[in-house]
Amino acid sequence: MKIYGNPFSTCTRKVLATFAEKGHTPDLVVIDLAKGEHKSPEHVARQPFGQVPALEEDGWRLYESRAIIRYLDTVLSGPALIPSDARGVARMEQWISVESANFTPGAMKIIYQTVFGRWRGQTPDMDKVSEGRAQLIRALDVMDRALAESEFIAGDQYTLADICFLPYLEYLEAGDEGDTLATRANVSRWWTAARARPAWQKAIGK
């Protein structure tokens, strides 16, 4: 099984963290986004939107990071990252949807300005940062209330839902948004524990 991705990409990091939690090392083929390798015909054949990550196994291809991590949890040995009961699965799916629909759009508005833009030597557009923060805070407040009731985002088990949030939290922290996280006590407790997990540290190359 090969993963075509980039170690700095948020969506690739979800996949790398899943491999690490399961105790496996991925066969990562690095796609250089700066060189536009993700738009090459070879890569577009794997991922028709010209994005990373993409999985290839015995000629079978799969794209979309959240679909890939569900597949990995099913086929790889190691600790289960999907609950075994119907309500647990539904709760995990609820939070993965919140991550993609409510949390990530605001988070990425901030990250594009304060992290990726800075890497390119650009000055952050603070209006866009404020717009992103307003969206992000709505999601974080909902998460904070849920995390007052449980250790992990979807309950008492560490699941794919937790993993889905981590790449964005990592870049928010790096992009000076640490206070937005730290002032939400339950989010802060959860994020502090999650980022210290050896699997996450491995996923980010530490």
Ligand SMILES: N[C@@H](CCC(=O)N[C@@H](CS)C(=O)NCC(=O)O)C(=O)O
């Ligand atoms: N929904 C896709 C999103 C993939 C995505 O946005 N990947 C980014 C890197 S994290 C990318 O390839 N960006 C380059 C581009 O869109 O041209 C997934 O979850 O896999």
